[in-house]
């Protein structure tokens with residue numbers, strides 16, 4: 001796993017992609033891109049987003065390592081674009097009891113990407129200001145429509161004061177690239193977020 005430490009109970013499980021030439025088939029990414037994903041370990045366990053198809057194997061390895069034999073309770077779906085969300089069905093198949101957490105637009109769009117038979121029983125629909133208790137950790141849901149896609153939402157974790165910001169503060173270039181943040185963040189903002 002990449003050597004990125006968030007905190008004792010929040011683990012980074014994302015993967016760098018240095019093999020990609022064009023992000024979304026149109027933006028050059030000379031230093032690749034990172035697909036970010038996290039696990040919050042508490043009495044309940046939440047996975048924060050999945051990642052792109054291209055790095056499924058590496059991501060599942062990171063996930064297994066972070067879970068250390070435990071089963072996740074929730075998959076939080078910040079954004080349905082395939083670089084965040086391709087592995088939703090993978091996770092549902094791997095963990096049959098997992099609940100999917102999204103907003104009304106998440107669940108309106110989700111069937112266009114995946115055929116999840118028991119979605120009605122599996123979904124937890126949240127709206128602006130709703131919270132989800134994991135134990136010591138508590139997620140606050142913040143709707144962020146049109147920060148790239150219509151169904152985007154962010155999560156603020158109260159106890160550690162961490163914002164999971166979906167695409168909002170993204171940048172081109174992998175996390176292991178040694179470069180200034182602002183140029184590639186600016187290019188990402190103009191082309192992707194705006």
Ligand SMILES: [Fe+2]
Pocket residue numbers: 079081148149167
């Ligand atoms: Fe996106």
